Amino acid sequence: MCHCRDCQRRTGSLFSIAAFFARDDVVTAGGNAVFERPSASGHPVAFHFCPACGTSLWWEARRLPELIGIAVGAFADPDFPMPEQAVWAVDRHEWLALPPDMPLHERNPVRNG
Numbered sequence: 001m002c003h004c005r006d007c008q009r010r011t012g013s014l015f016s017i018a019a020f021f022a023r024d025d026v027v028t029a030g031g032n033a034v035f036e037r038p039s040a041s042g043h044p045v046a047f048h049f050c051p052a053c054g055t056s057l058w059w060e061a062r063r064l065p066e067l068i069g070i071a072v073g074a075f076a077d078p079d080f081p082m083p084e085q086a087v088w089a090v091d092r093h094e095w096l097a098l099p100p101d102m103p104l105h106e107r108n109p110v111r112n113g
Contacts, residue, residue: 004040004088010047010056014093017083018059018069026068032057040088041108085109
């Protein structure tokens, strides 16, 4: 779950939620359009979306080259697991209550490796 202002603007909501998968485990099909922009972490992100309706489909962050983020809403599954963490909490709306046991990072967590 990302609370950065860029994700807020992109989604029109208070946050973005993605499920990340190993690039080698993801197969994409059909047409898509791409919009690339800088991110709050300083690394570009390429967003792939449906050219017919504009729905966000997946994204590729240069900071995470081995992963592909897929918009959780694209799964249309109300039983999809809860996010494991919240990032960019520095931009989180104060009134948005999160589960008390959810790890909350002021920015992006430091990656090892």
